[in-house]
Amino acid sequence: MEAGNTRSYHHGDLDAALVAAGYELARAGGADAVTLRATTRRAGVSPAAAYRHFSSHEDLQLAVGARAMADLARSIEVHQADATDPDPAVRARQRLIAVGEGYIGFALDSPGAFDIAMFGLFTMEHAFAPETMGDTGRTPFQLLTDAIADLVAVGLLAAERAEPAAITCWSTVHGFATLATSGPLRTHPRPELDALGARIVRGLTDALLR
Amino acid sequence: MEAGNTRSYHHGDLDAALVAAGYELARAGGADAVTLRATTRRAGVSPAAAYRHFSSHEDLQLAVGARAMADLARSIEVHQADATDPDPAVRARQRLIAVGEGYIGFALDSPGAFDIAMFGLFTMEHAFAPETMGDTGRTPFQLLTDAIADLVAVGLLAAERAEPAAITCWSTVHGFATLATSGPLRTHPRPELDALGARIVRGLTDALLR
DNA sequence: ACTCCGATGTTTACGTTGTTCACATTCGGT
DNA sequence: ACCGAATGTGAACAACGTAAACATCGGAGT
Numbered sequence: 460m461e462a463g464n465t466r467s468y469h470h471g472d473l474d475a476a477l478v479a480a481g482y483e484l485a486r487a488g489g490a491d492a493v494t495l496r497a498t499t500r501r502a503g504v505s506p507a508a509a510y511r512h513f514s515s516h517e518d519l520q521l522a523v524g525a526r527a528m529a530d531l532a533r534s535i536e537v538h539q540a541d542a543t544d545p546d547p548a549v550r551a552r553q554r555l556i557a558v559g560e561g562y563i564g565f566a567l568d569s570p571g572a573f574d575i576a577m578f579g580l581f582t583m584e585h586a587f588a589p590e591t592m593g594d595t596g597r598t599p600f601q602l603l604t605d606a607i608a609d610l611v612a613v614g615l616l617a618a619e620r621a622e623p624a625a626i627t628c629w630s631t632v633h634g635f636a637t638l639a640t641s642g643p644l645r646t647h648p649r650p651e652l653d654a655l656g657a658r659i660v661r662g663l664t665d666a667l668l669r
Numbered sequence: 670m671e672a673g674n675t676r677s678y679h680h681g682d683l684d685a686a687l688v689a690a691g692y693e694l695a696r697a698g699g700a701d702a703v704t705l706r707a708t709t710r711r712a713g714v715s716p717a718a719a720y721r722h723f724s725s726h727e728d729l730q731l732a733v734g735a736r737a738m739a740d741l742a743r744s745i746e747v748h749q750a751d752a753t754d755p756d757p758a759v760r761a762r763q764r765l766i767a768v769g770e771g772y773i774g775f776a777l778d779s780p781g782a783f784d785i786a787m788f789g790l791f792t793m794e795h796a797f798a799p800e801t802m803g804d805t806g807r808t809p810f811q812l813l814t815d816a817i818a819d820l821v822a823v824g825l826l827a828a829e830r831a832e833p834a835a836i837t838c839w840s841t842v843h844g845f846a847t848l849a850t851s852g853p854l855r856t857h858p859r860p861e862l863d864a865l866g867a868r869i870v871r872g873l874t875d876a877l878l879r
Numbered sequence: 880a881c882t883c884c885g886a887t888g889t890t891t892a893c894g895t896t897g898t899t900c901a902c903a904t905t906c907g908g909t
Numbered sequence: 910a911c912c913g914a915a916t917g918t919g920a921a922c923a924a925c926g927t928a929a930a931c932a933t934c935g936g937a938g939t
Contacts, residue, residue, distance in 0.1 A: 470917075495897060507899080508917050516897060580852035600853075626848075627841060627869050634844025635836065642790035643810075644836075659837050666876030680888075705926060717927080718888050726926060882939085889932070896925070903918070909911085 474512040476502045481523035485575035489641075493520050493575060520578050525590040527576035530569070532593025535561030535602050551609040552664060558603050559632045559660035566636035567652060573640055577633075603629060615668050624667050631663055684722040686712045691733035695785035699851075703730050703785060730788050735800040737786035740779070742803025745771030745812050761819040762874060768813050769842045769870035776846035777862055783850055787843075813839060825878050834877050841873055 470476070480501040484492045495516040499506045513519040538561035542553035566573040585591065586600040597605065607625045610616040616624060638644045639652050647655075680686070690711040694702045705726040709716045723729040748771035752763035776783040795801065796810040807815065817835045820826040826834060848854045849862050857865075 473916080494895090496895075505918050506897080507919080510898075511916055580847065580855070583853040583856065586853050623865065623868050623872060626845065626854075626865060627873060630844030630848060630869065631837060631841040632844070633848065634840030634842070637790065637847065638836075638840060638843065642787075643793045643796055645790070646793065655833065655836060658833050659840065662833060663837060663876075666873075683887080704924085706924075715889050716925090717890080717929095720927075721887055880939100882937105884937090885935095887932100887934075890930085891928105892930105893928085894926095897923095899920105899922085901919090901921105903916100905916075906914085908913095 470502075470504060473502065473504060473508065477504075477509060477512060477519065478522050478526050481519060482526050482572070482575075485523055485527065486569055486571040489571045489574040490520060490524075490578045492571070493523055495519060517579065520575065521581070521585075522590070524575045524578040524581065525585070525588060527569075527572040528581075528591035528599060529593055530572060531562065531565045531576055532591065532595075532597065532599045532602060534565035534568075535599060536593045536595055537561065538564065539602070547609075548613045548615055551606065551613045551615060552668065554609060555603075555606040555628070555664055556660055558599075558606050559628065559663070560657065562599065562632045563636050563639070563656040563660070564653075566640050567649065567656070570640040573636065577637070600629075610668065620667075627667065628663065631659065635659055680712075680714060683712065683714065683718065687714075687719060687722060687729065688732050688736050691729060692736050692782070692785075695733055695737065696779055696781040699781045699784040700730060700734075700788045702781070703733055705729060727789065730785065731791070731795075732800070734785045734788040734791065735795070735798060737779075737782040738791075738801035738809060739803055740782060741772065741775045741786055742801065742805075742807065742809045742812060744775035744778075745809060746803045746805055747771065748774065749812070757819075758823045758825055761816065761823045761825060762878065764819060765813075765816040765838070765874055766870055768809075768816050769838065769873070770867065772809065772842045773846050773849070773866040773870070774863075776850050777859065777866070780850040783846065787847070810839075820878065830877075837877065838873065841869065845869055 477498055481493045481498045484494075484497055484501065495509055496506050498519065499509050509519060513522065535558050538557035539554050542550050542557050544550045544553055586598055588598070591598045593599075593602075595602075604625055607616065607621050607628070611618050611621050635656060639647070639656070644652065644655075687708055691703045691708040694704075694707055694711065705719055706716045708729065709719050719729060723732065745768050748767035749764050752760050752767050754760045754763055796808055798808070801808045803809075803812075805812075814835055817826065817831050817838070821828050821831050845866060849857070849866070854862065854865075
């Protein structure tokens with residue numbers, strides 16, 4: 460009795476169903492809401508069933524986090540769609556700014572999803588995992604390094620400054636996103652955070668590129 | 670039967686004893702290790718006893734976090750002790766760099782303490798709480814804003830750029846610290862992280878101050 | 880000096896969580 | 910049509926946060 464689009468067994472594609480259920484919980488309540496029992500409950504299945512697909516609670520949370528990370532990539536991609544300046548140098552700069560704004564925008568729009576995406580904070584190989592790729596087949600980290608590479612190619616950034624520049628950008632944007640979603644800035648009104656975020660991203664790129 | 674230095678009741682100063690016990694657990698295992706039961710166990714007391722001093726588990730964790738935050742302030746103060754250049758402008762710059770290096774150094778030296786310090790990520794008023802002050806009576810956040818204010822006073826930074834500059838510094842340093850302790854950079858060898866951190870802090874201040 | 884009250888700590892209990900193990904059901908190949 | 914492997918269930922366990930009833934201690938007031 461196949462449903463058609465997905466392979467079917469006892470309850471359909473439970474693996475994906477659990478990730479979907481966990482993602483809904485995460486969006487509503489952050490990483491802590493993605494409890495093993497709540498997730499299986501929402502998927503209409505017994506707690507132990509999760510162990511046929513995930514080796515532990517943490518493993519499930521990482522899978523949900525990967526799903527969230529893919530949405531983060533998509534958010535960056537959407538912002539990058541506006542980077543259409545004919546001048547390659549200007550466009551490269553726009554693309555880097557889009558990374559920062561997409562990252563921050565995603566965190567502010569869906570703090571719960573952002574929280575689970577950063578759960579455990581993944582490892583470096585996690586930053587290249589296919590499950591965390593957006594629609595263009597690139598992970599958030601790759602979108603950042605791509606943008607930096609473009610800046611080098613276009614002559615706006617010295618090659619030997621590429622690595623620290625990438626880490627600086629990542630740190631700043633990530634730091635601001637966490638301070639703004641779960642940190643001391645969390646009580647600031649949204650428009651103020653948007654303005655502050657935009658100002659920081661632009662100020663940082665200006666500062667880095669001469 | 671007073672012990673002398675501390676007021677005594679049933680078990681001595683349980684409030685402080687619990688924070689101390691929790692801090693040891695946090696240093697060894699991060700915020701998650703500061704479980705209510707483990708902390709009371711280590712203090713030689715029953716779990717429910719904690720509720721005479723803290724309204725909830727989270728409340729206890731926040732108290733332990735404040736203790737860790739005070740140590741963070743002390744780490745910054747130690748680094749700032751080296752900022753002794755006779756030129757006030759150079760000294761102001763040194764002091765800002767010391768904030769970043771003290772922050773990052775503390776995170777790398779005691780990731781568990783750093784983790785609990787950032788637990789819940791505190792609120793803005795938490796950033797001014799006396800329990801989080803170092804030996805100079807200033808909190809980490811205040812040490813940062815002090816340094817920025819000095820730069821303005823000395824003419825190295827325009828006054829209207831002070832606030833975004835402060836948030837940028839905070840974001841970058843905080844972001845790098847989390848990426849380096851619990852993030853994808855966590856597997857990098859320590860000396861490499863030290864060098865990277867120093868390079869980022871210096872590069873950022875150079876970029877911000879013209 | 881004695882009593883009493885409030886502050887402090889204990890015991891017991893409840894519900895929730897992650898996890899495991901023995902058991903039941905279903906699917907797919909032969 | 911069967912059988913083994915894959916998948917889901919049920920019951921159980923230890924650990925957790927929390928609450929309520931009970932015990933004990935110290936100091937204030939007579």
